[in-house]
Amino acid sequence: MKIIVTIKDLSNQLNTIRESGKSVGFVPTMGALHSGHLALIKRCVAENDVCVVSIFVNPTQFNDQNDLLNYPRSLQADCELLKKSGCRLVFAPEAEEIYPEPDTRQFDFGQLDQVMEGRFRPGHFNGVAQVVSKLFDIVQPDRAYFGEKDFQQLAIIREMVKQLNDTVEIIPCPIVREPDGLAMSSRNARLSAAERAEAPVIYRTLSGSVALKRSLSVEALKQWVADRIDASPLLRVEYFEIVDGLTLQPIEEWADSGCPVGCIAVFCGAIRLIDNMKYE
Numbered sequence: 001m002k003i004i005v006t007i008k009d010l011s012n013q014l015n016t017i018r019e020s021g022k023s024v025g026f027v028p029t030m031g032a033l034h035s036g037h038l039a040l041i042k043r044c045v046a047e048n049d050v051c052v053v054s055i056f057v058n059p060t061q062f063n064d065q066n067d068l069l070n071y072p073r074s075l076q077a078d079c080e081l082l083k084k085s086g087c088r089l090v091f092a093p094e095a096e097e098i099y100p101e102p103d104t105r106q107f108d109f110g111q112l113d114q115v116m117e118g119r120f121r122p123g124h125f126n127g128v129a130q131v132v133s134k135l136f137d138i139v140q141p142d143r144a145y146f147g148e149k150d151f152q153q154l155a156i157i158r159e160m161v162k163q164l165n166d167t168v169e170i171i172p173c174p175i176v177r178e179p180d181g182l183a184m185s186s187r188n189a190r191l192s193a194a195e196r197a198e199a200p201v202i203y204r205t206l207s208g209s210v211a212l213k214r215s216l217s218v219e220a221l222k223q224w225v226a227d228r229i230d231a232s233p234l235l236r237v238e239y240f241e242i243v244d245g246l247t248l249q250p251i252e253e254w255a256d257s258g259c260p261v262g263c264i265a266v267f268c269g270a271i272r273l274i275d276n277m278k279y280e
């Protein structure tokens, strides 16, 4: 496994790989790797000749500077994990390598980024699109792997690929959960012991709500979920929306969507967690 920090070195490596007709799979990450990332990498390794993983805490997608400063960074431990994962190339650039000049591009995702994360984290998805489009330009992968925990991000990336006429195939991968149901996230490491013990209430409530689809209206089910989670003194729901899984627009009736998804953001103490649940 090679750890590469410049675009030039990575391009040289990838040119040789492509000249020999090998396929390239790509897993973009911000590091602090956990089993959720490793599941993406495992699939990438299985489906491609060469797996490239990037580790880059992208400053342009943080609308809160404290969040950027506190984002967990563990490059050495990440590389140890990656060595055992089958990943061939790790791209771990400094910010100046990716942004020698400020990226002023403004993407237009229509209604897709006007709701949920887009509403509560203004500019977040523009920053995600800036970095992912740059990384796709650099790596030119055949396939790229994204977790469904970031459900809205996945929709934005698909839309971005469409708008840029990129040929990369976007592969969605199911949420990986801790044994108690908490969706794996690099942010989980920042939870106190008490917060960590309480955080699985989010998943328990979401999964408990699935059966209620038959008896409750969309509005009543949303209220049920929010009330149960807010009942915990350590948890505060920022939003819970039930949206169409393709358009991401909130639905009013169950019949409004063939693939409704409940998407939630919850503050657990000061740590913001997201999760989602399909109501199919």
Ligand code: PAF
Pocket (backbone or CB within 6 Å): 028, 029, 030, 056, 058, 061, 128, 131, 132, 150, 153
């Ligand atoms: O999902 C993430 O970790 C990030 O948003 C991504 C896709 C690596 C872009 O920085």
